[in-house]
Amino acid sequence: MALQSRVTPCFNATRGQAKCAFKPAKGRKGAVVCQAKAGDQQEPSFLQKCAITMLAAATTALPLTISPVLPTPPAHALLTAGDPIKNASAILRYALPISNKPIRQVQRDLEQIAEALRIPGSKSLGPVAKAVRNAQGIVTKQRGAILADIAPAKKDAGAALLDKLSSQLTEFQAIIDAKDKQAVPLKQRECLETVGSIEEAMVQGFPFEVPNEYANRPLLKGRATLEMLVSLSETPEGPRDATLTLVLDGYNAPVSAGQFVDLVQRKFYDGMDIQRADGFVVQTGQPSSKEQGFVDPATGQVRSVPMEIKVVGDKEPVYEINLEDLGRFNEQPVLPFNAYGTLAWARAEFDNNSASSQVLYRRAQASKCIVGQELRPMRTTNRTTACHQAPVLCRRLRCSAHYQHSHRWFSAADVAPHCAEWCVLSIFDRFS
Numbered sequence: 001m002a003l004q005s006r007v008t009p010c011f012n013a014t015r016g017q018a019k020c021a022f023k024p025a026k027g028r029k030g031a032v033v034c035q036a037k038a039g040d041q042q043e044p045s046f047l048q049k050c051a052i053t054m055l056a057a058a059t060t061a062l063p064l065t066i067s068p069v070l071p072t073p074p075a076h077a078l079l080t081a082g083d084p085i086k087n088a089s090a091i092l093r094y095a096l097p098i099s100n101k102p103i104r105q106v107q108r109d110l111e112q113i114a115e116a117l118r119i120p121g122s123k124s125l126g127p128v129a130k131a132v133r134n135a136q137g138i139v140t141k142q143r144g145a146i147l148a149d150i151a152p153a154k155k156d157a158g159a160a161l162l163d164k165l166s167s168q169l170t171e172f173q174a175i176i177d178a179k180d181k182q183a184v185p186l187k188q189r190e191c192l193e194t195v196g197s198i199e200e201a202m203v204q205g206f207p208f209e210v211p212n213e214y215a216n217r218p219l220l221k222g223r224a225t226l227e228m229l230v231s232l233s234e235t236p237e238g239p240r241d242a243t244l245t246l247v248l249d250g251y252n253a254p255v256s257a258g259q260f261v262d263l264v265q266r267k268f269y270d271g272m273d274i275q276r277a278d279g280f281v282v283q284t285g286q287p288s289s290k291e292q293g294f295v296d297p298a299t300g301q302v303r304s305v306p307m308e309i310k311v312v313g314d315k316e317p318v319y320e321i322n323l324e325d326l327g328r329f330n331e332q333p334v335l336p337f338n339a340y341g342t343l344a345w346a347r348a349e350f351d352n353n354s355a356s357s358q359v360l361y362r363r364a365q366a367s368k369c370i371v372g373q374e375l376r377p378m379r380t381t382n383r384t385t386a387c388h389q390a391p392v393l394c395r396r397l398r399c400s401a402h403y404q405h406s407h408r409w410f411s412a413a414d415v416a417p418h419c420a421e422w423c424v425l426s427i428f429d430r431f432s
Contacts, residue, residue: 087114088339093196095334097207097251100149100199102142106165107195109135113188122179129176135191136169146198154201161201165194203251208316210254214306218262220250226264230274246343252310252334253317256345256355259305263294263357276360283346285358293356305345305355310334320353337362 085091090111098104109131116127139146143162150158172187206221228244248257263269269285276283286292296303310317312332323331337344342362345355 085336086339087111088341089192089196091335091339091342092247092249093192093199095249095252096196096199096203098149098199098202100146100202102138102145103149103195103198103202106135106138107192107199109138110188110192110195113184117181117184122181125176125179125181125184128184129173132169132172132176136166136173139166139169149202150198151201151204158198158201161194161198165191165198168194206254207251211319214255214319217255217259219254219258220248220261221254222250224248224250224257224261226261228269244341249335253308255319256305256308259303260345260359268294268357277363280363281360282363283358283360285346287357293358302356304353307347307352307355322352325352 085094093107113128113131116124116131118124119127139162146162147155147158168187168191172184172191175183175187203222210219210221224247226246226248228246230242230244231239232242233239248261250257268287272284274282274284275286287294289295291302293302293304295301306320307322308317308319309323310333311323311328312334318326323329323333335342340362343359344362346358346360348354
């Protein structure tokens with residue numbers, strides 16, 4: 001049995017009048033205390049005197065040096081927890097390549113209303129009212145700063161949108177005054193849609209150059225909106241069709257989004273069954289042939305999609321390597337795999353560049369996000385789109401469902417304001 005000891009030193013106020021003697025403390029086996037009596041002194045032995053003399057001589061002969069105090073190395077947290085953005089529209093708004101601080105603050109004030117509404121009863125209206133007042137104040141006092149960043153060709157439209165937002169915020173305040181909590185999320189969504197339109201009007205051109213090794217691939221430089229018609233053979237209401245509306249974000253993933261659009265325009269997904277549907281994702285895209293992806297007719301080889309991740313704060317994406325391998329564990333991608341309906345490329349677990357045609361939609365909302373952790377399951381790192389019809393994904397997509405059409409686009413006019421273009425072919429030539 002190990003001996004557990006307690007040492008309690010006792011010192012007299014007068015120098016040289018302390019003496020320590022260890023003995024077992026009464027009532028505690030193995031414990032020791034230090035006893036000292038005033039006036040006790042002990043003459044040093046001959047060997048002790050020699051040792052003290054040698055130490056004094058060494059101190060005198062050697063120069064006095066003072067070692068610098070080294071700073072404590074910083075602590076590095078490899079994985080940090082945080083609340084994920086759970087709304088696909090919010091992810092797309094934050095992903096726009098703009099830097100206008102006033103409109104971003106208006107957006108943050110309005111986005112946080114969703115969390116405030118979780119407070120039970122009418123107590124939530126206090127934080128909601130504060131958020132709306134803050135947004136109103138910014139729109140009124142910093143109107144000029146907001147309009148200054150609107151693209152020159154969209155100045156008039158931007159001014160009209162800002163007037164619209166001001167009126168919506170006034171109506172929002174009236175809803176709060178009437179304590180109509182049920183109407184709050186509807187008006188919040190309406191205001192945020194207008195904020196998103198203002199932010200889109202600020203985008204001027206494409207924010208970076210795609211690396212040369214990917215420049216000859218189909219690229220989406222901007223955003224495009226796509227509808228996918230899905231046939232559902234097993235629902236509580238019987239067979240029916242559902243339309244998924246997808247927004248492809250080429251600002252942050254031009255290669256990933258571009259190659260997906262290319263497959264859609266080739267009608268690759270038309271008539272294809274849903275191949276996996278569980279509590280986490282809905283997956284499709286594996287062709288009926290023995291190949292695991294899309295075979296490019298021009299080469300006869302499976303065409304791959306490189307890993308492409310844009311990190312918050314970076315000017316351009318990183319390619320062919322994931323954040324874990326880069327050691328950037330605690331950094332957040334611009335397009336995180338957090339929200340219902342988020343679409344990502346599926347790839348082999350240990351091959352970053354093995355994506356080709358298989359895609360998966362997220363149908364389980366992240367309750368808590370470990371930053372970086374969401375990048376690792378199945379290496380689903382290319383966040384190319386966000387889907388706005390999440391309830392369809394969550395409740396009705398089964399393995400018995402299949403895509404009827406995946407090439408139905410909105411009009412070119414709806415995409416043109418987003419600066420959508422192709423490097424290989426014109427996106428506007430393929431609308432139907």
